[in-house]
Amino acid sequence: MKLLTILLLVLLAVAGIGAFELLMPFGPQSEQFVEVAPGTSTAGIAKQMESAGVVRSAWVFGALKLWETERHGRQTLKAGEYRFDHPDSLWDVYWRIEHGDVFTLTVVIPEGYNIFDVAAAVQGAGLGKADEFLAVERKHTELVKPWSPQAESVEGYLFPATYKFGRHATPLLMLSTMVAKFTVEAQRLGLKGDxxxxxxxxxxxxxxxxxxxxxxxxxxxxxxxxxxxxxxxxxxxxxxxxxxxxxxxxxxxxxxxxxxxxxxxxxxxxxxxxxxxxxxxxxxxxxxxxxxxxxxxxxxxxxxxxxxxxxxxxxxxxxxxxxxxxxxx
Incomplete structure (x- = not known):
């Protein structure tokens, strides 16, 4: 009976520790960014989160991944940049990485914006300076050559939409994304000829x-x-x-x-x-x-x-x- 009581107490203690690790908020009090590179292993992600002070224990993070895989099948943790600005439970941190809740900045391009308006919107979103964006758009007119072989600007081909970019997105990446959106819509519309x-x-x-x-x-x-x-x-x-x-x-x-x-x-x-x-x-x-x-x-x-x-x-x-x-x- 005494052995059984000790065993029960040990199990309760383990459960308590597990609940504490999973549910008790932990993490930074101010803004902290963690960049998870594509192909990073679970152990690598866990170590990054521990080193950044986002989770208490890399070991417990890895154990949670194994448990979730056992319960739901293969789990994929998503690459990207994550922003943490307050203490959170390990469970919530894991959920964010599993679902790819990466940090992005939003750029809204309404219908009728010209290239100067787009550059100002990019700067307003905190994604770089407007003049640098304009310099890149003038340099990379090859982006629209399939539609306008003689183009001296990408004006007209940055499709109006709401875009989400990572903090380190380059002007070329943003321009390419907007032109790609135009290409999709143009194909749907059946644009041809001139x-x-x-x-x-x-x-x-x-x-x-x-x-x-x-x-x-x-x-x-x-x-x-x-x-x-x-x-x-x-x-x-x-x-x-x-x-x-x-x-x-x-x-x-x-x-x-x-x-x-x-x-x-x-x-x-x-x-x-x-x-x-x-x-x-x-x-x-x-x-x-x-x-x-x-x-x-x-x-x-x-x-x-x-x-x-x-x-x-x-x-x-x-x-x-x-x-x-x-x-x-």
């Missing part, structure tokens, strides 16, 4: 109107004007030309309307040489399937919608109505 023309047209529609339902009509207007030899005279291209020169002040000046930039659609006929922003799916679809229309003009109304017109007189009336409504506000 893709640069399609993306350029989509970028104009993206910048001109905010309502997706109006974009096919806008593209139809642009196509009509091109067919009739009329300049597009779209302000977003003038703004983009000023951005490229580094002279944009937030207001279009008369001198900018006359500037001899290939992106200035007041001076040069047809489309600009490349996209002026990164269009989303709706704008790309509009460029692929423009509306069949007789309209040649459009202008915003006081409510944010767009008024389309077939004749210059009708368009002038729409412009005057907009100015009156805006003046009454």
């Amino acid at each position: 893709v640069n023309r399609t993306v350029t047209m989509a970028s104009l529609a993206e910048k001109e109107v905010h309502m997706a339902s109006e974009r096919p009509e806008v593209v139809g207007v642009f196509e009509n004007r091109i067919e009739q030899g009329m300049p597009l005279q779209t302000d977003p291209t003038v703004i983009y030309a000023s951005l490229l020169r580094g002279t944009w002040t937030g207001v279009i000046h008369q001198s900018e309307l006359k500037a001899d930039s290939p992106y200035n659609t007041y001076v040069h006929g047809g489309l600009p040489p490349g996209p002026i922003c990164n269009p989303g799916l709706a704008a790309l679809q509009a460029a692929v399937h423009p509306a069949k229309t007789e309209n040649l003009y459009f202008v915003a109304d006081a409510n944010g919608a767009t008024k389309f017109a077939k004749s210059l007189k009708e368009h002038s009336d729409n412009v005057e109505a907009y100015r009156k409504a805006a003046g009454q506000r």
